[in-house]
Amino acid sequence: MRYALLSYGDPGLVGALSVDERAGWEIDDIAFELAIRASGIVIGGLALDDSDTATTVRVLHGDPQLVDGPAVTSSDQLRCVLLIDVDHLDAALEVARRCPASRFSPLEVRPVRTWTPDG
Numbered sequence: 001m002r003y004a005l006l007s008y009g010d011p012g013l014v015g016a017l018s019v020d021e022r023a024g025w026e027i028d029d030i031a032f033e034l035a036i037r038a039s040g041i042v043i044g045g046l047a048l049d050d051s052d053t054a055t056t057v058r059v060l061h062g063d064p065q066l067v068d069g070p071a072v073t074s075s076d077q078l079r080c081v082l083l084i085d086v087d088h089l090d091a092a093l094e095v096a097r098r099c100p101a102s103r104f105s106p107l108e109v110r111p112v113r114t115w116t117p118d119g
Helices: 019-039 089-098
Strands: 002-011 042-047 055-061 063-068 077-085 107-111
Touching: 002 089, 019 042, 019 089, 089 107
Parallel strands: none
Antiparallel strands: 002 077, 002 107, 042 077, 055 063
């Protein structure tokens, strides 16, 4: 089953760490990434630029509305998306527990719907 791990956090959080804290986190993050890629469960993933670079599009009554900034404002912004394929929710939660990002900010685990062009 496919799951999305959605990492939320304050954009300045990593920058606020001490040099030693940041170095330790980066080492753990690289080790985590290498381990999950070697396990074959990774479908893909992306780190997102800061939310202040976003543009939100809404179409109201056929009229497109563009707004600078994220669709949802909060101190915790969506920072990264990781797609994995594991047997069940407990396995996805175990991956999330091991993820270094979960030490500093919420990591949401959500099932991914199967989509086909014909519905």
